[in-house]
Amino acid sequence: MSESTRISCTVTDGVADVRLNRPDKLNALDPEMFRALVDTGLRLNDDPGVRAVVLSGEGRGFCAGLDFAAMAKFSEGSNTRDLTADQPIGPAKARGQQAAYVWNHLRVPVIAALHGVSYGGGLQIALGADIRLTAADARMSVMEIKWGIVPDMTGTQLLPELVGRDVAKELTFTGRVVSGEQAAQLGLATRVEQDPHAAALALAAEIAGKSPEAVRESKRLLDMAGRVDLATGFDAEQDSIGQLFGTPNQVEAVTANMEKRDPVFTDPA
Known part of the structure; x- marks a missing residue:
């Protein structure tokens, strides 16, 4: 490219x-x-x-x-x-x-x-x-x-x-x-x-070996720190965690950890 x-x-x-x-x-x-x-x-x-x-x-x-x-x-x-x-x-x-x-x-x-x-x-x-x-x-x-x-x-x-x-x-x-x-x-x-x-x-x-959605959400939340009030930031945390739980990559992260193997993540749509 x-x-x-x-x-x-x-x-x-x-x-x-x-x-x-x-x-x-x-x-x-x-x-x-x-x-x-x-x-x-x-x-x-x-x-x-x-x-x-x-x-x-x-x-x-x-x-x-x-x-x-x-x-x-x-x-x-x-x-x-x-x-x-x-x-x-x-x-x-x-x-x-x-x-x-x-x-x-x-x-x-x-x-x-x-x-x-x-x-x-x-x-x-x-x-x-x-x-x-x-x-x-x-x-x-x-x-x-x-x-x-x-x-x-x-x-x-x-x-x-x-x-x-x-x-x-x-x-x-x-x-x-x-x-x-x-x-x-x-x-x-x-x-x-x-x-x-x-x-x-x-x-x-x-x-790049970590769950891509979790990395993206982490960046978004950290970039909000100091730029929004705490209530907004705390609400954003809860929204993100709710969106991530149960997704294929989040399940793969847990499964790979339990099976003691490297995770295989798929790219976000």
């Missing part, structure tokens, strides 16, 4: 391996990359055979952020459709926001594997993932302040959830670069791995 020259995507045993594929430009974001990210995410969301996603970058880094040279040429007369979203993805209306939020929007877990640089828009795309595995020497920055602008790809809303409001402000106001080790300490990354991509694929395979 491949969406464009900007993104490569293969699906194996329920795991989608998605790679930003512009290594000569450190996977910098241009209109085609924005469009490819959104299109790839939406297609994966519609694929019932996908149970987990790994998001990474080819070459020397994850993503260096906005390609200012390409965007300058674009603004001089290219087709504005490339930056205009056809329809909202949840609350995300702008194409740049959708390129990051589409990974949060996916019903299945998304694991970002970070190495080299994740700057500006590149970091915001990583924030859209559910889990971030990073190399110790990776470098991350909320870089927009350097250019006199603000993070406008969902970063101002998602970053405080991870690191706290005060740390999010400090990183955004200064644009300071943090290492992968520091990112893990701050909560910007989940943990440090020697080989983030290999670790992400292994984790995705483990998740």
Whole structure:
């Protein structure tokens, strides 16, 4: 499965391996990359055979952020459709926001594997993932302040959830670069791995071996936390558990555990 020259995507045993594929430009974001990210995410969301996603970058880094040279040429007369979203993805209306939020929007877990640089828009795309595995020497920055602008790809809303409001402000106001080790300490990354991509694929395979409906519902419920009141969240838990009990995959999970064998789950309709 491949969406464009900007993104490569293969699906194996329920795991989608998605790679930003512009290594000569450190996977910098241009209109085609924005469009490819959104299109790839939406297609994966519609694929019932996908149970987990790994998001990474080819070459020397994850993503260096906005390609200012390409965007300058674009603004001089290219087709504005490339930056205009056809329809909202949840609350995300702008194409740049959708390129990051589409990974949060996916019903299945998304694991970002970070190495080299994740700057500006590149970091915001990583924030859209559910889990971030990073190399110790990776470098991350909320870089927009350097250019006199603000993070406008969902970063101002998602970053405080991870690191706290005060740390999010400090990183955004200064644009300071943090290492992968520091990112893990701050909560910007989940943990440090020697080989983030290999670790992400292994984790995705483990998740893909669990009941797909239970994983999807777990992601949905956890994403509600802190965004809805407790009564709404508690009610959602009870609705989910009621819907899962007695389904074929839930019965298979119990049966496989009792028989001490690996479960064999079917993909959701």
